[in-house]
Amino acid sequence: MTRITMREAISQAMWEEMERDPDVFILGEEVGVWGGSYAVTKGFYDHFGEKRVRDTPISESTIVGAAIGSALTGLRPIAEIMTINFAFSAMDHIVNQAAKLHYMFGGQLILPLVIRTVGGGGRQLGATHSQTPDAIFAHFPGLKVVAPGTPEDAKGLLKSAIRSNDPIFFIEHATLYQTRAEVPDGDYITPIGKSKVHREGRDVTIVTYSKMLETSSKAAEQLSGMGIEAEIIDLRTLRPLDMEPVLESFRKTNRAVIVEEGWRSYGVGAEVTARIYEEAFDYVDAPIQRVAQKEVPLPYNRTLEQLALPQVEDVVQAVKEVL
Amino acid sequence: MKKEEYLDLYYQMVLIRRVEEAAIPLYQEGKIGGFLHLYIGQEAVSTGLISARLPQDRVITAYRDHGVAINCGVSADLVMAELLxxxxxxxxxxxxxxxxxxVEKNFWGGHAIVGAHLPIAAGxxxxxQYQETDGVTICMFGDGATNxxxxxxALNLSKVWNLPVLWVCENNQYGMGTAVDRASAVSDIRQKAEGYCIPNEVVDGMNIMKVRQAAERILAEIRAGKGPYFLEIETYRFQGHSMGDPERYRKQDEVKQWEENDPIGIFRHYLTSEKIASAAELDQLDQKAADEVKAAIQFAENSPEPAPEELFTNIYVDN
Incomplete structure (x- = not known):
């Protein structure tokens, strides 16, 4: 095991896959000469050259569209959309093209495609640059949506995504890039579409993913000090959603809190809560609680922004509610 | 071109026309659902273009795609079965x-979101280009897509990356019901390509020989590594935008004028006056196309409905 940052984990995944397979290439804004606006592709341009590390114009639709087209020819593009907020400019190509072409032509068209992007609030970037709209993308059948919360998963899941034959929307979190943790040495992959028990506990089930895994883990530590042992399930993939570990945990604890950074309405928490009620109603001992972002466009002011984002205390409070 | 090739082009155009004429009553009977956009009047465009391609050249188009499918080698049977x-x-x-x-015939689809297939064509x-083949992508779209x-x-990227793509604007004068000059600040559409330093020209799309000759020359240039090219092809759809179009936006005189320029009629006249084929030979091909369409309808009508299990196949490749 080696201790590396999330940024290094994602970077290593792409580097190793590009070394392994000449059909893998990167395209996006500032991925090449600049080295990536979050420095994830630093050094790639010099090592792999401009053919495989392609700077594009500021044309999000065409970044994704060109990735789709080249994937159809058998290449394995990794399209970087600088932030998830800009993915809205490419919405048609993500949800109307990438998600549908395989099905709509009776399985003839195959798109081994990864769209990497960065979401999340907390950096005082204002409402248009701070969103966590992951649930929107998870709404569409045909797309797979992955959002890792640890360096180990980020590396393993991204390698899986690059080797996959389906279009994958891979959401990183801007404030996790510096998070450091141990990852296995050498080549390994983590399967897409599998949730995971991140922390074992007997009293309550916390279901979460991405940045909120960190927030929930801190909450679990505090709760542990109070004698409450929370079990944390990391969804890791939002579509297809693997509910098995969630349900298994819930049948044990009978209480759940769903924690997401995005807005509460129509969100990941709404989906997971509904599924628990549908599939494990007999095990419910308390109304399931949701922790999510306040229903406002995220403000610039630091205090206001933090008020809107889910905090450790919010998770602790929600757990107390269900106990 | 050899005589057989001329006759084949003529046959393809007539076959497209007959398939679509047959589709009209099938739509009215409710056997064809959804939308039905007919290519009648525009047959010379895709027949001329696609006949000039090599097998490694890819074709991608918009939603007015039945004719393009047939030109790419999809049988009337499979087109008709899909319509049903x-x-x-x-x-x-x-x-x-x-x-x-x-995909086996290098036909990458009919795409129904206006303009969305242009970035895909660039890809x-x-x-x-990445795999260093000498294939060229032929991307067709309507005048409406240029807005x-x-x-x-997509045009910008194709020039920046010097991509081997032939952009083909089928200017049929209307984006749905809105005339080109009511929707586009630049009604001389090829000027938009000029704006991206992409070489361009306008071709008469009612004359298949002109389309074919331009396509042969331009595809060779792109194949030689000269980058993207933009072809504006002047054409006209004799039918409405789709079935049920009230056609309030154009006068019957205008439609009649264009119909006198029927691309099939023009080509037929060319073949007989140049003594490439006799009227009797062409009549035989007309009959053959009618028979093929009759058989295609029978094939489609007798084909099974998709099994209910098909609902859940082809969502993902890796399950």
Whole structure:
């Protein structure tokens, strides 16, 4: 095991896959000469050259569209959309093209495609640059949506995504890039579409993913000090959603809190809560609680922004509610 | 061209015309659902273009795609079966009129979001450039598509990356019911390509020989590495935008004037006056096309509906 940052984990995944397979290439804004606006592709341009590390114009639709087209020819593009907020400019190509072409032509068209992007609030970037709209993308059948919360998963899941034959929307979190943790040495992959028990506990089930895994883990530590042992399930993939570990945990604890950074309405928490009620109603001992972002466009002011984002205390409070 | 090739082009045009004429009553009877956009009047465009391609050249188009599918080598049977939504259809009954593709024939689809397939076409061309093949991507779209952002992004990228792509604007004078000069600040559409330093020209799309000759020359240039090229092809659809179009936006005189320029009639006249084929030979081909369409309808009608299990296939490749 080696201790590396999330940024290094994602970077290593792409580097190793590009070394392994000449059909893998990167395209996006500032991925090449600049080295990536979050420095994830630093050094790639010099090592792999401009053919495989392609700077594009500021044309999000065409970044994704060109990735789709080249994937159809058998290449394995990794399209970087600088932030998830800009993915809205490419919405048609993500949800109307990438998600549908395989099905709509009776399985003839195959798109081994990864769209990497960065979401999340907390950096005082204002409402248009701070969103966590992951649930929107998870709404569409045909797309797979992955959002890792640890360096180990980020590396393993991204390698899986690059080797996959389906279009994958891979959401990183801007404030996790510096998070450091141990990852296995050498080549390994983590399967897409599998949730995971991140922390074992007997009293309550916390279901979460991405940045909120960190927030929930801190909450679990505090709760542990109070004698409450929370079990944390990391969804890791939002579509297809693997509910098995969630349900298994819930049948044990009978209480759940769903924690997401995005807005509460129509969100990941709404989906997971509904599924628990549908599939494990007999095990419910308390109304399931949701922790999510306040229903406002995220403000610039630091205090206001933090008020809107889910905090450790919010998770602790929600757990107390269900106990 | 050899005589057989001329006759084959003529046959393809007539076959497209007959398939679509046959589709009209099938739509009215409710056997064809959804939308039905007919290519009648525009047959010389795709027949001329696609006949000039090599097998490694990819074709991608918009939703007016039945004719393009046939030109790419999809049989009338499979087109008709798709129109009827049958399991034997070229897209297994999952795509319908607007979404036909045949990857084995290098036909990458009918795409129904206006302009959205242009960035995809740039990607297909990127694939060939990256893999160092000499394939060219032929991307067809209507005049209406030149007003959406995808068009501008894709043309720009194709020039920046010197992609082997032939952009083909089928200017049929109307984007749905809005005339070109009512929707586009630049009604001379090829000037938009000029704006991206992409070489361009205008060709008469009612004359298949002109389309064919231009396409042969231009495809060779792109194949030689000269980058993207923009072809504006002047044409006209004799039918409405889709079935049920009240056609309030154009006068019957205008339609009549264009119909006198029927691309099939023009080609027929060319073949007989140049003594390439006799009227009797061409009549025989007309009959052959009518027979093929009759058989195609029978094939489609007798084909099974997709099985209910098909609902859940082809969502993902890796399950």
């Amino acid at each position: 939504g049958k399991a034997t259809g070229i897209s297994k009954g999952k795509g319908g009129s607007m979404h036909m593709a045949d 297909l061309a990127l694939g060939d 959406i952002g995808y068009f501008h992004e």
